[in-house]
Amino acid sequence: MIWNRDIECMNRDEMRKLQDRRLIDLVAKVYNHVPFYKRKMDELGVKPTDIKGIEDITKLPFTYKQDLRDNYPFGLFAVPMKDIVRVHGSSGTTGKPTTVGYTRNDIENWKEVTARCFSMAGITSKDIVQVSYGYGLFTGGLGAHYGAENVGCSVIPMSGGNTRRQLQLMCDFGSTVLACTPSYALHMADAMKDFGYSIDDMKLRVGVFGAEPWTEAMRHELEKKLHIHAHDIYGLSEIMGPGVSMDCEYHDGLHIHEDHFFPEIVDPETKEPLPDGTEGELVFTTLTKEGIPLLRYNTRDLSTLNHEPCACGRTLVRMRKITGRSDDMLIIRGVNLFPSQIEHVLLELGETSAHYILYVDRQNNLDTLELQVELDENHMLDTIRDLQMLTRRIEHALNSACGLTIKVTLVQPKTIARSEGKAIRVVDKRKK
Ligand code: DLL
Numbered sequence: 001m002i003w004n005r006d007i008e009c010m011n012r013d014e015m016r017k018l019q020d021r022r023l024i025d026l027v028a029k030v031y032n033h034v035p036f037y038k039r040k041m042d043e044l045g046v047k048p049t050d051i052k053g054i055e056d057i058t059k060l061p062f063t064y065k066q067d068l069r070d071n072y073p074f075g076l077f078a079v080p081m082k083d084i085v086r087v088h089g090s091s092g093t094t095g096k097p098t099t100v101g102y103t104r105n106d107i108e109n110w111k112e113v114t115a116r117c118f119s120m121a122g123i124t125s126k127d128i129v130q131v132s133y134g135y136g137l138f139t140g141g142l143g144a145h146y147g148a149e150n151v152g153c154s155v156i157p158m159s160g161g162n163t164r165r166q167l168q169l170m171c172d173f174g175s176t177v178l179a180c181t182p183s184y185a186l187h188m189a190d191a192m193k194d195f196g197y198s199i200d201d202m203k204l205r206v207g208v209f210g211a212e213p214w215t216e217a218m219r220h221e222l223e224k225k226l227h228i229h230a231h232d233i234y235g236l237s238e239i240m241g242p243g244v245s246m247d248c249e250y251h252d253g254l255h256i257h258e259d260h261f262f263p264e265i266v267d268p269e270t271k272e273p274l275p276d277g278t279e280g281e282l283v284f285t286t287l288t289k290e291g292i293p294l295l296r297y298n299t300r301d302l303s304t305l306n307h308e309p310c311a312c313g314r315t316l317v318r319m320r321k322i323t324g325r326s327d328d329m330l331i332i333r334g335v336n337l338f339p340s341q342i343e344h345v346l347l348e349l350g351e352t353s354a355h356y357i358l359y360v361d362r363q364n365n366l367d368t369l370e371l372q373v374e375l376d377e378n379h380m381l382d383t384i385r386d387l388q389m390l391t392r393r394i395e396h397a398l399n400s401a402c403g404l405t406i407k408v409t410l411v412q413p414k415t416i417a418r419s420e421g422k423a424i425r426v427v428d429k430r431k432k
């Protein structure tokens with residue numbers, strides 16, 4: 001189902017012309033209304049009239065999360081507060097939160113792109129959508145809510161947490177769509193038995209999962225456990241919230257709503273633009289945002305771009321599923337490691353649950369890694385010897401996949417803390 005065929009299947013030359021026009025307007029707007037950008041552009045010696053279209057985008061300055069923090073709370077807004085109808089923000093686990101503001105038009109555009117996403121997953125007005133992303137400053141709850149409502153679905157604004165009640169209402173209301181983080185979806189799937197439910201009591205058919213990295217292996221796991229088609233929804237509060245991109249039924253990358261968010265991939269070190277297919281940091285310029293328009297915002301998420309048309313008929317550029325963030329990458333004894341690699345290995349092996357936590361420490365100036373993995377309660381092992389053999393198999397598989405020695409400790413089911421939002425996968429004790 002294609003929500004907005006004119007845009008989603010637009011001829012690429014036409015799309016480029018639309019982006020050119022929008023970029024020119026955007027640059028004039030930020031130069032005249034956001035002192036931060038006027039200063040940045042003056043420093044680079046770039047005038048709005050130097051930007052004639054997308055081909056000039058690399059002349060523009062980058063924006064980083066720190067710039068939002070430095071201008072906390074509303075310093076990068078391009079309109080007066082009377083025109084802002086909504087404020088969201090990041091949870092801000094470290095330091096100040098980052099705040100973003102939306103005009104009425106921004107909210108309309110957000111509703112449009114999230115509706116495109118829900119339609120991409122085959123969701124229609126007949127669906128009952130349980131939104132279990134957190135409602136509040138986090139964009140997940142309200143973002144998914146408005147999108148589903150725009151499609152005409154019956155929306156259940158559950159927010160995160162209270163898993164027993166989530167399952168009760170999922171069963172009683174016959175929810176057909178679950179929207180939450182993949183880690184929370186996994187927790188709900190595993191908790192069904194504890195609360196006396198089985199998947200046969202549920203009418204779920206689609207999952208709209210995002211807000212954290214997850215692997216293809218996890219997608220298959222969730223599809224199997226929940227009897228659904230699982231789709232990946234991506235976004236970030238600085239750019240809009242959920243709905244920047246989404247994968248279609250072919251699951252071969254996420255279609256970016258590039259009429260609103262212009263993507264680039266840049267080298268993490270040099271910040272030079274990289275061609276299609278080469279991995280780097282994903283950067284977005286918001287082409288239509290009024291509240292807090294951003295030039296070349298560096299997300300630090302690692303991906304690649306693909307401009308080939310998709311089998312679904314959409315011409316929108318695709319980004320590869322995010323494997324991690326450049327600032328989440330662990331460097332252990334000179335080897336790069338992403339938590340997603342661990343998830344992949346555990347699910348491939350299929351002998352434990354997918355609940356894990358990685359402890360990083362330093363002893364005698366050497367980095368050490370300990371992976372705690374929960375045993376699968378449906379496949380409990382009887383003897384110590386069996387447990388030792390399983391431990392060794394996991395250690396071996398991790399070593400082959402990551403090139404690192406990781407000590408594995410098997411722990412009892414349900415002993416690793418569950419997340420109702422974004423999961424914490426790594427505890428880096430070196431930082432204490
Ligand atoms: O997580 C917005 C969102 C809500 C997206 C619900 C999808 C669903 P922030 O809290 O600002 O916004 O966090 C943004 O989360 O830069 C990525 O690192 C990560 N992220 C978001 N979606 C995905 C995804 C929301 N599908 C940060 N895959 C981003 C991997 C994701 N990482």
